[in-house]
Amino acid sequence: MKKHNFNAGPSILSQYAIEETAKGVLNLNGSGLSILEISHRSKEFSAIIEEAENLIKELLEIPQGYSVVFVHGGASMQFCMIPYNLLNKKAAFLDTGTWASKAIKEAKNFGEVVVVASSKDKTYNYIPKGWTIPSDADYFHITTNNTIYGTEITTDIDSPVPLIADASSDILSRPMDVSKYAMIYGGAQKNIGPAGIGFAIIKDEILGKANRPIPTILDYRTYTQEKSLYNTPSCGAIYTAMLNLRWLKNEGGLKEIHKRNLEKARVLYDEIERNKVFVATVNDVNDRSIMNVNFIMSENYKDKEEDFQKFASSKGMVGIKGHRSIGGFRASIYNAMPLSGVQALVDAMKEFEKAL
Ligand SMILES: *Cc1c(COP(=O)(O)O)cnc(C)c1O
Secondary structure, three states: OOOEEOOOOOOOOOHHHHHHHHHHHHOHHHOOOOOOOOOOOOHHHHHHHHHHHHHHHHHOOOOOOEEEEEEOOHHHHHHHHHHHHHOOOEEEEEEOOHHHHHHHHHHOOOOEEEEEEEOHHHOOOOOOOOOOOOOOOOEEEEEOEEOOOOEEOOOOOOOOOOEEEEOOOOOOOOOOOHHHOOEEEEEOOOOOOOOOOEEEEEEHHHOOOOOOOOOHHHOHHHHHHOOOOOOOOOHHHHHHHHHHHHHHHHOOHHHHHHHHHHHHHHHHHHHHHHOOOEEEOOOOHHHEOOOEEEEEEOHHHHHHHHHHHHHHHHOOEEOOEOOOOOOOEEEEOOOOOOHHHHHHHHHHHHHHHHHO
16 A cells, blocks of 8 residues: 655655665666765765755755755754854744754853743744844744644744754745855755755854864864765765755756645645644644644544544554654655645545544
């Protein structure tokens, strides 16, 4: 039976990336070697990592003065790298979930932290409104898409201080005005490629101003100056990411994928609204993520959660169990999820309702 992969991360990749990776694992571009055994300094791999970085630049129309790098340690290591490199006195944060809180925790090791607003009072089921960014902060940090709670900031906000965004789970899901950000970063395993790499898009001029020594491997300048090849990166993961980026470009780029993502999200949220068995956890339509759609059983059907889980599994749905911190269901519908996969989930929801 066809499986529909709704995993939150690592998550669905394009079929093109999977199939071409399989070929490259056996014999990379006729070289007679596997991508898993070539040197990261070889001309084959140089071309791969360069193409990957260039595709990110091209897809996001990144202006001059920015570097694109692949880093170690996923998004979580960057929670400490960012303050290490950029926090001299004070940093401001918008607390929209577990990942934002983890970034806040690390920043506190390096200086004063101001949380401008938090949605923790309601299990992070909305994006706080009406806050102000302190103009004396070294930077302001947001999480554009809150993977666990299914909320998203879908516009590029104006900030009087350098704006830094953890965009782990919505990077490349829509066109972005990169010029509004000093830095956009994240783990690659949601919308770029497989696990094992993180990415960062950095405005070059913000680096080199830290008033502390930085260990070489945690210094962003090491990555920008050495083109992500200071030491050995995760070559296989970068190869698959490059293929997935190539797929995205061939599909028509960010305008086209955004259109599809909006349509997928609309179809799923519409069904949640219509279906008496389910209810969305995020009330404000404007705050709803188009990448991670969260829903729970409605009041009268609380005892049917496990039944639906089993029913959906029997129909080929994978990874729709909600995050352990909130329960219910979460369908992650990243770029590579086709509308037909979302339709299959919607059909299962309809069928489940009918059979009650
Ligand atoms: C998954 C995720 C992270 C953590 O990523 P790692 O690469 O596992 O460290 C951080 N932030 C957001 C928004 C995420 O979705």
